[in-house]
Amino acid sequence: MIQQILNALSLGSMYALIAIGYTMVYGVLRLINFAHGDIMMVGAFLAFTTYSVTSSFSLAVLVAIIGASITGMLTYKIAYKPLLDKNAPKISLLITAIGVSFFLENLFNMLYGGVPQAFNYPSIFDKEIHILGAVTNFASIFIAIFTIIVLISVLIFLNKTKYGKAIKAIAFDFYTVKLMGINVDFLILLVFLIGSALASLGGIFYAISYPSIDPLMGVLVGLKAFAAAVLGGIGSVAGAAIGGFILGFSEIFIVAYFPEFAGYKDAIAFFFLIFILLFKPTGIMGIDFERSRF
Amino acid sequence: MKYFRNLIISIILVLATLFLANKYLDSYLVMILSNIGIFIILAVSYNLINGVTGQFSLEPNGFVAIGAYVTALLLLSNDEKTMQFMLSDPSPLILWMHSSFIPALLISGIVASLIALTLAFPVFRVRGDYLAIVTLGFGFIIRIFAINQDSYTNGSMGLSNIPNEANLISIGVFALISVIVVLNIVYSKYGRAMKAIRDDEDATNAMGINTFKIKTIAFMTSAFFEGIGGGLMASLLTTISPEQFSFMLTFQLLIIIVLGGLGSTTGAIIATFLVLGGMEALRFLDEPNFFTNTAHPGLRMVVFSLLLILIMIFARKGLFGDREIWDKKWFNFKM
Numbered sequence: 001m002i003q004q005i006l007n008a009l010s011l012g013s014m015y016a017l018i019a020i021g022y023t024m025v026y027g028v029l030r031l032i033n034f035a036h037g038d039i040m041m042v043g044a045f046l047a048f049t050t051y052s053v054t055s056s057f058s059l060a061v062l063v064a065i066i067g068a069s070i071t072g073m074l075t076y077k078i079a080y081k082p083l084l085d086k087n088a089p090k091i092s093l094l095i096t097a098i099g100v101s102f103f104l105e106n107l108f109n110m111l112y113g114g115v116p117q118a119f120n121y122p123s124i125f126d127k128e129i130h131i132l133g134a135v136t137n138f139a140s141i142f143i144a145i146f147t148i149i150v151l152i153s154v155l156i157f158l159n160k161t162k163y164g165k166a167i168k169a170i171a172f173d174f175y176t177v178k179l180m181g182i183n184v185d186f187l188i189l190l191v192f193l194i195g196s197a198l199a200s201l202g203g204i205f206y207a208i209s210y211p212s213i214d215p216l217m218g219v220l221v222g223l224k225a226f227a228a229a230v231l232g233g234i235g236s237v238a239g240a241a242i243g244g245f246i247l248g249f250s251e252i253f254i255v256a257y258f259p260e261f262a263g264y265k266d267a268i269a270f271f272f273l274i275f276i277l278l279f280k281p282t283g284i285m286g287i288d289f290e291r292s293r294f
Numbered sequence: 295m296k297y298f299r300n301l302i303i304s305i306i307l308v309l310a311t312l313f314l315a316n317k318y319l320d321s322y323l324v325m326i327l328s329n330i331g332i333f334i335i336l337a338v339s340y341n342l343i344n345g346v347t348g349q350f351s352l353e354p355n356g357f358v359a360i361g362a363y364v365t366a367l368l369l370l371s372n373d374e375k376t377m378q379f380m381l382s383d384p385s386p387l388i389l390w391m392h393s394s395f396i397p398a399l400l401i402s403g404i405v406a407s408l409i410a411l412t413l414a415f416p417v418f419r420v421r422g423d424y425l426a427i428v429t430l431g432f433g434f435i436i437r438i439f440a441i442n443q444d445s446y447t448n449g450s451m452g453l454s455n456i457p458n459e460a461n462l463i464s465i466g467v468f469a470l471i472s473v474i475v476v477l478n479i480v481y482s483k484y485g486r487a488m489k490a491i492r493d494d495e496d497a498t499n500a501m502g503i504n505t506f507k508i509k510t511i512a513f514m515t516s517a518f519f520e521g522i523g524g525g526l527m528a529s530l531l532t533t534i535s536p537e538q539f540s541f542m543l544t545f546q547l548l549i550i551i552v553l554g555g556l557g558s559t560t561g562a563i564i565a566t567f568l569v570l571g572g573m574e575a576l577r578f579l580d581e582p583n584f585f586t587n588t589a590h591p592g593l594r595m596v597v598f599s600l601l602l603i604l605i606m607i608f609a610r611k612g613l614f615g616d617r618e619i620w621d622k623k624w625f626n627f628k629m
Contacts, residue, residue: 032423082607091350094426095552096606098352102545103599110592219541220434226427263442270431277416277424 002134004256010140010209012248013147017202018225019232019240020154021072021195027171027235028191030090034097035075036199037222038104041215043068043200044207045108048119057122064200072196073189075100081185101219108215116214119207143205150201151241154194158237167191171235220266227269231276233283242284247272305470312466324462328530330570331465332523335472337550337562339519342476344548345556345616346485347512348492349418352544353410353429356436357517359539360409361402361524363440366453366534367391368398374455381444381451388446395459399468399525406521407514414510433541440536452535453528460529468526472519477559479515488512489616492557546573549602557616565613573598 018040025033047064051057079096125139158164166187169177178184206221207213224247232243247269255262276283315327336354343351367375368391375384393401413432417425440447447453479485487508490498499505528534550569554561579593605612 030423032427034426079603079607083610086610088610089348090423091344091348091556092606092610094350094423095548096603098545098548099599099602099606103596103603106592106595106599110596114592223427223431223434227431230424230427264438267435267438270428270435273428273431274416277420277428281420 002132003136004252006131006134006136006140006144008249008252009144009245010205010248011252012245013144013151014202014205014209014221014244015225015228015247016151016241016244017147017198017205018221019229019244020151020237021199022222022226023229023232023234023237023240024167024191024195026229028167028174028188029080029084029093031080031093031097032226033075033195034094034222035100035104036072036195037218037220037225038101039068039072039075039196039218040199040203040206040221041108041213041218042071042104042203043196044119044203044213044217045112045215046200047204047207048117048213051120061201061204064204065197068200068203069193069196071104072192072199076188076192105215105219112215114215116212119211119213121208121211125208139208143208147201147205150198154198155237157194163187163190224266224269227273231272231283233285236283236285239283239285301474308466308470312463316462326570326574328460328462328465330566331462331469332526332530333547333550333566333570334469334563335465335519335523335526337547337554337566338469338473338476338559339516339523340547341551341554341557341559341562342479342488343512343516345551345558345562346480346492347488347509348556349509349512350423350426351429351513351516352426352541352548353413353432353513353517354520354547355539355541355543356429356433357406357410357520358524358527358543359433359436359440359536360406361399361521362528362534362539363447363453363524364402364405364521365398365525366456366528367446368393368401369395369457369459369529370453370455378451378453378455379445379448381449383445384448385445395457395464395529399522402525403518403521406524407518410514410517411510414506414513418506418509418513430541433539433544437536437539440539447536450536452533452538454533456528456532456534458529458532460526465526465530468522472522473559473563476515476519479512480559484508484511489557545599549598551612552602552605553612555612555614555616558612558614558618560619561612561614561617564619 018036021036021039022033025031025036043064046067047060050063051060054060079100080093083093083096121139125137125142127138129136129138129141131141158167166177166182167190169180169182170184170187174184202221202225203218206217225244228243228247229240230243231246232239232241234240250268250272251265254268255265316324319327336358340354343349343353367388370378372389372392375388379388413428417428441450443449480488487498487503487505490501490503491505491508495505524539546569550565551562553569554563554565573594576594576597579597
C-alpha cells in the first residue's frame with residue numbers, strides 16, 4: 001500500500017510538472033500548446049545524449065533544462081508570436097501548435113530513429129529504501145520530494161515576486177497590461193521558459209521511471225497532463241499540480257486493485273476530461289476560464 | 295436550372311474520367327487515385343467542421359477507425375472471423391453482424407455519426423479549444439479499445455482478408471456524393487449558420503440560432519463521411535490494424551485542408567491531389583541523395599510539418615481562402 005502511494009506520488013509529480021506548463025501558457029495566451037509534450041521529449045533526449053557523452057548526470061539535467069527552455073521560447077518567438085502580432089484567429093494558432101509538435105517529433109525521429117532507446121541513469125536512483133515496511137527505490141522518493149520543492153518555489157515566484165504578479169495580470173487582462181507599459185513579450189517568454197524547464201524535468205523523471213525514451217513519448221503524456229490541468233482548473237498552477245497528483249493516484253490504484261482494467265489505464269485521463277467538461281467545466285479550483293487567473 | 299445543368303455535366307465528366315482512368319491506367323496509378331478519392335471524402339468532410347464551422351477538431355483518425363472496423367466486421371464471413379480471432383473467440387454480436395458492401399458502408403457512417411453525437415454533448419458545452427483535445431484523446435481511446443477488446447476487434451493483430459469490394463469507380467462515386475452533399479450543406483441555411491458561427495459565435499447566438507445544434511450537425515455529417523471513408527479504406531486495403539489509424543492520418547488531412555484554404559471545399563479537393571501527389575513525389579527525401587550520403591527516414595515528414603507551420607505564418611488563407619473555384623477571384627495569395 002505504502003509502496004503504491006509512493007509510486008503514485010512520483011507518477012503524479014511527473015504529470016504535475018508537465019501540467020503546469022500547459023496551464024501557464026493557457027493562462028497568458030489562451031492557447032493549448034500542443035508542442036508542450038514534445039518539449040518534455042526534447043528534454044529527455046538532451047539529457048540522454050549529454051549523459052552518454054559526458055557521463056555527468058547533473059550536467060545532463062542542466063543541459064536538458066536549458067535546451068528545452070530555449071526550444072520552448074523559440075517555438076513562441078518563431079511560430080506563435082508572428083500569428084499573435086497579426087491578430088490571427090485562434091484556430092490558426094492551434095494548427096501552428098500541432099505543426100510545431102509534429103515537427104519536433106519528426107525531427108527527433110529522424111535524428112535518433114523511432115526505436116525506443118534505453119535511458120541510462122546513475123545507479124543511486126536504483127538504491128533500495130525501506131520506509132514503514134515498504135520497499136521502494138530512491139528514484140520515486142527523490143522525484144516526489146524534488147517536485148514538491150519545485151512546485152512550492154514556482155507558487156512563491158508567481159504569488160510573491162513582481163514578475164509573477166505581472167504574469168498573473170497578463171492572464172487577467174492582456175491588453176490593459178500592455179497599456180500599463182509592462183513588457184508583455186518578455187513575460188510570455190518567461191512563462192515559456194518556466195513551463196519548458198518544468199516539462200524537461202518531468203521528461204527526465206519519466207525517463208528514469210520507465211527507463212526508455214522514444215520521439216513519440218511526449219504525445220500521450222502531454223495529453224494526459226493537459227487532462228490533469230483541466231481537471232484542476234485550467235489557468236491555475238496549484239490546480240494543475242492537484243490534477244496531476246489525482247491522475248497519478250488513479251492510474252496507479254486502478255492498475256493495482258483492478259488488474260483487469262490495466263489495459264485501459266491510458267484512457268482514464270480522457271474519461272476524467274469528458275466527465276469534468278460535462279459536470280464542472282471550471283475544474284476543481286473553480287476557475288472561470290473565460291477570465292482565468294493563477 | 296443552371297445549377298442542375300452544371301451539376302449533371304460535372305457528374306458525367308467525373309464518371310467518364312473515372313471509367314477511362316480505371317480502364318487505361320496501370321494498377322499503381324489506379325491505387326494512388328483510389329487513395330486520393332478516399333482522402334477527398336475525408337478532407338471535404340473534415341473541412342466542414344474545421345473550416346466551414348471553425349471548430350478545431352482532430353477527430354478523423356477515430357471515426358475512420360470506427361468506420362473501417364465496422365465495415366470489415368460486416369463484410370467478413372463467419373468462417374473467416376472464427377479463423378482470424380486468435381486471442382479470444384469472437385463475441386456473438388460480431389458473428390451476428392453481416393451485410394453486403396453498400397449497407398455496410400452506410401452502417402459505418404451511421405455508427406460514426408452516433409458516436410459523434412455523444413461526443414458533442416461534453417465538448418460543445420464549453421467554448422473553443424476543448425474540442426481539439428477531446429477529439430485527440432478520442433482517437434487514442436479508440437485505439438486503446440481496438441487493442442484491448444480482443445473479442446470484438448481481434449486486438450493488435452487486426453483484421454485481414456477483408457473482401458475487396460471497393461474500386462476506383464465506387465470510391466469515385468462516394469467521393470462525388472460526399473462533395474455534392476457537403477456543398478449543398480454549405481450553401482444551405484445550415485451552412486450559412488455554420489459560417490456565422492466561425493466568424494462570431496456570440497452574434498450568431500444573439501440572432502436566435504441554436505449554435506449547439508448547428509455545430510452538432512456539422513460534427514455528425516463530418517463523422518458520417520469519415521466513417522464511410524474508413525469503410526472504403528478497409529475494403530480497398532483488405533487489412534486493418536489499430537496502428538494504421540494513428541494521429542498521422544489526421545495530420546495529413548489537416549495539411550490538406552489548410553493548404554486548400556480552411557472553408558473551401560474545392561480547395562480541399564485540389565489540395566488532396568497536391569499533398570498526396572507531393573507525398574509520393576518527395577519519397578526521394580527519405581533516401582540517400584545528393585546532399586546527404588546517408589538515408590534519412592522521416593525527413594519527408596519534417597518537411598511536411600515545416601510546410602504546415604510556414605503556411606500558417608505566411609499564407610494563412612491557403613490557396614483559396616474560404617472561396618470556391620467558381621467564385622470570381624480565384625487565388626488568394628494575400629497574406
